[in-house]
Amino acid sequence: EVQLVESGGGLVQPGGSLRLSCAASGFTFNTFAMSWVRQTPGKGLEWVSAMNFDGGNTYYAGSVKGRFTISRDNSKNTLYLQMNSLRAEDAAIYYCARLRVGATAHFDYWGQGSLVTVSS
Amino acid sequence: IVLTQSPGTLSLSPGERAVLSCRASQSVNSMFLAWYQQRPGQAPRLLIYSASSRATGIPDRFSGSGSGTDFTLTISRLEPEDFAVYYCQHYASSSWTFGQGTKVEIK
Numbered sequence: 001e002v003q004l005v006e007s008g009g010g011l012v013q014p015g016g017s018l019r020l021s022c023a024a025s026g027f028t029f030n031t032f033a034m035s036w037v038r039q040t041p042g043k044g045l046e047w048v049s050a051m052n053f054d055g056g057n058t059y060y061a062g063s064v065k066g067r068f069t070i071s072r073d074n075s076k077n078t079l080y081l082q083m084n085s086l087r088a089e090d091a092a093i094y095y096c097a098r099l100r101v102g103a104t105a106h107f108d109y110w111g112q113g114s115l116v117t118v119s120s
Numbered sequence: 121i122v123l124t125q126s127p128g129t130l131s132l133s134p135g136e137r138a139v140l141s142c143r144a145s146q147s148v149n150s151m152f153l154a155w156y157q158q159r160p161g162q163a164p165r166l167l168i169y170s171a172s173s174r175a176t177g178i179p180d181r182f183s184g185s186g187s188g189t190d191f192t193l194t195i196s197r198l199e200p201e202d203f204a205v206y207y208c209q210h211y212a213s214s215s216w217t218f219g220q221g222t223k224v225e226i227k
Contacts, residue, residue, distance in 0.1 A: 035216070037164075045156075045164065045207055047216035059214045095163055104170050105211035106154035110163040 002026040002109045004096045009114030016086050020114055022079040022096030030054070030074035033099040035107060036081050038092035038116075046092075049081065050099055064090075083116070091118045121145055123208050123219035131227040138195040140222045142208035147188045152211040155184055155193045158221075159204045167206075168193060198224070 008020040022034070035050040049070040050059045058070050069082040079096055094114050097107035122145040132138055142153070150171035156164040166175040168184035171191060181196040195202055203226050208219040 037216075044220050045209075045218040047218070050214075050216070061215065100169070103151055104154075105152050105216065106166060106169040106209065107156075107164070107216075108166050108169075108175065110165070112163050 002098065004098065004109060004111035006094065006096050006111045006114035009094065009116045011117045011119065012086055013120050014087060014118055017082070017084045018086065018116060019083070020081040020094055022111055024077045024079065027098070029077040033101050034072060034079045035097045035099045036070065037095045037097055037107065039095065040092040048094070051079070086118045088118050091116055121148060121210060121212055121217055123210055123217055125208060125219035125222045127222060129223045129225060131225050132198055133227045134198050134200055136198050138198055138224055140193040140206055142191040142193070142219050144189045144210060148210050148212065150187050150191070153186070153191055154209045156207045156209065157204050158207065159201070164207065
């Protein structure tokens with residue numbers, strides 16, 4: 001059974017940093033692209049970042065480019081999102097998702113999410 | 121590319137047919153169009169990918185269709201567990217976009 005478990009969310013002040021982790025199990029992690037998607041009540045679902053299977057290619061939404069960094073440790077079956085210079089508008093539930101790429105490009109499994117609150 | 125879903129809310133009774141629309145601001149590759157269901161307090165769940173292919177374990181009452189700029193998700197007969205929010209999603213140029221969602225509520 002595919003499982004994705006996020007951790008690392010919490011309360012952070014504007015301008016602060018936070019690192020999210022996503023522990024994967026139930027599939028061969030090092031053969032799949034992975035992604036982060038966030039959700040706010042006002043803006044719905046927003047794709048944040050993606051990375052290919054070996055970490056050689058990374059992609060970012062314009063709203064986070066230069067502030068967020070996606071990475072992965074295939075030896076630990078874990079995906080990360082380093083978030084710096086956090087803003088109030090970054091407050092959201094952050095989901096880790098497995099990404100199917102090639103002839104298609106969709107998110108076939110999702111974690112339960114990690115809540116990030118940005119407030120002073 | 122902007123995805124616009126309609127209606128915003130659909131009020132129906134169990135057993136009725138639901139038809140949800142997703143319109144793209146320009147023609148898109150249907151291979152990159154997907155639909156998700158999100159129940160309250162849960163993560164999104166993949167329903168349909170490549171516009172019309174059902175994901176693993178998805179009941180056949182869910183079907184997707186469309187091409188170009190207009191795509192449709194149809195739920196043939198609503199079950200109680202189908203009352204949820206539905207999102208369409210598209211991929212292009214190393215970027216993924218979601219529609220704003222359609223809520224299917226019990227009438």
